[in-house]
Each structure stands twice: as structure tokens, then as C-alpha cells.
Amino acid sequence: MPTWFITGCSTGFGRELAKAVLARGWNAVVTARDPASVADIVADYSDTAISAPLDVRDKGQIGEAVSAAVERFGTIDVLVNNAGYGYRAALEEAEEDEIRRLFDTNVFGVIDVTRAVLPIMRRQRSGHIVNISSVAGRVANPGSSLYSATKFAVNGLSKGLAKEVKPLGIKVTIVEPSGFRTDFAGRSIRETKRSMEEYADTAGKFRATTAAQHGKQPGDPVRAAEAIIKAVQQAEPPLHLLLGVNAVERTRAELEERMAELKAWEDISRGADFPAG
Secondary structure, three states: OOEEEEOOOOOHHHHHHHHHHHHOOOEEEEEEOOHHHHHHHHOOOOOOEEEEEOOOOOHHHHHHHHHHHHHHHOOOOEEEEOOOOOEEOOHHHOOHHHHHHHHHHHHHHHHHHHHHHHHHHHHHOOEEEEEEOOHHHOOOOOOOHHHHHHHHHHHHHHHHHHHHHHHHOEEEEEEEEOOEOOOOOOOOOEEOOOOOHHHHHHHHHHHHHHHHHOOOOOEOHHHHHHHHHHHHHOOOOOOEEEEOHHHHHHHHHHHHHHHHHHHHHHHHHHOOOOOOO
């Protein structure tokens, strides 16, 4: 029976994934900054679930939650780094403390939780790390440059990590969703308090558009949870798991644009080396 350790379970992907894992009879460590917000998830699973307070910016809480998981279930087989949030602001509009908070959660939180769990997986020579990124880790929008920067960081981290831990029997999957009907664009989102007129047609328009889409996104978080579980169950799971039609279409368009740019500038790029011979 596998044991899953999932961060950010109060809403969205984390909540639905925890419910799906427990419904299968597997063990789950269900974490959130406020354990009361996940009490309903674990209530009927006293033998297979524990909840733990976890703010991924707090290394002390990370250590305590991981220790509680090992004490109760003996191991951690699947780590899901789901905790994170969005921040809407043009780079120049962004507040310094908000930038630090965003990176502390979305990037350093992933790093610190993963580093706490890796020794367990390394010793057992098995495990699967699932990092919830975003299609914004491939395609950046105006007004979301900082959020995209955190997800580009998660993608780069995950791809390098996958090569480091593959010889140890540990797998890595990057989940890249587009718009889903979670609280991400609702109460979870943070926005700049100092919007600037100069960015009204770029960052400002993006903020308005995404706010209007809240609750109407095409993505189903229940189906997303099932897709993640299916990927983890594969003998050869994907490194990248796109979720949602929009994620597939935007990624394909981005790859085509990059290939066209590569072709257009290939001679200049190749010419930057010392001459052969």
C-alpha cells in the first residue's frame, strides 16, 4: 500500500488528489497550513490518513510533518509538491515583500520539502516526486511574469532532479495544468496594490481577463487528480504531464514558435563559436 505525502490540500488539486488516494485505500499524509481545513478529508480514514500542519515556508513544520509520516506509515512513496499560489502584477508593479513571499512558497517550498523527503526515498531506492507546475512554466503572460518565473524554476529544478535521482530508483513528474476550476484564481490569488496606467493594456488587461474566467475554467480538478494517479502508476511515467486542452494547445504553439525562431537565427547562433579547426 503506497503512502502519499501531499502539500496544499485545503483546496484544488491537493484536496481532490488526497480524496482520490484515500478512496483507493492507500495511505495519505494530508497537509495544509490550517489542518482544520482538511479535517473532513481524513475524518473517515483513521487507519490510512493523518493530517499535519504545514506551511512550506517553515522548515520546522516540514521536518515535523515528514517525521509524522514516517512514524505513522514507515515511509513516503509519493511526494506531491502542490502548495503554491498565483500573483498578478507586472514586474515593475510588484511589491518587494510579495515577490519574496511568492518565491519562498512556490520555489523554495518545493526545494525544502523535496530535500526533506529525498533521504527516505534514496534509502529505499524507490519513490515518485510529483511537482505541480503550470503551463505558465512554459508560456508566460503579461502580468504573470513573476508567477511564471517560479514555475519555470520548478520545471528546470524538476528536469535536473529527474536525472540526478533516476539511478536511485526515484521518478519525477512535472504536472503542467492550464485553467482549472479551483480557488487558484479566486481567494488564493494575490494581486498588486499599485497598478500602473502604463501597464493597463498588458498586465491590467490580463488581470481583468483571468478574474472574469474564475469559476468558468474548463479544467476539472477531479479528472486532473485521476490523471496524476494514472501517471504515477505507470512503469515509465511521463516527465511532463500537461493537463487541459489549453495546456496542450499553448505548449504546441510555443514549441512551434521556438523552432521557427531557432531556424531563423541558427546561422547567427552557430557563428558565435570559435572557428572550427
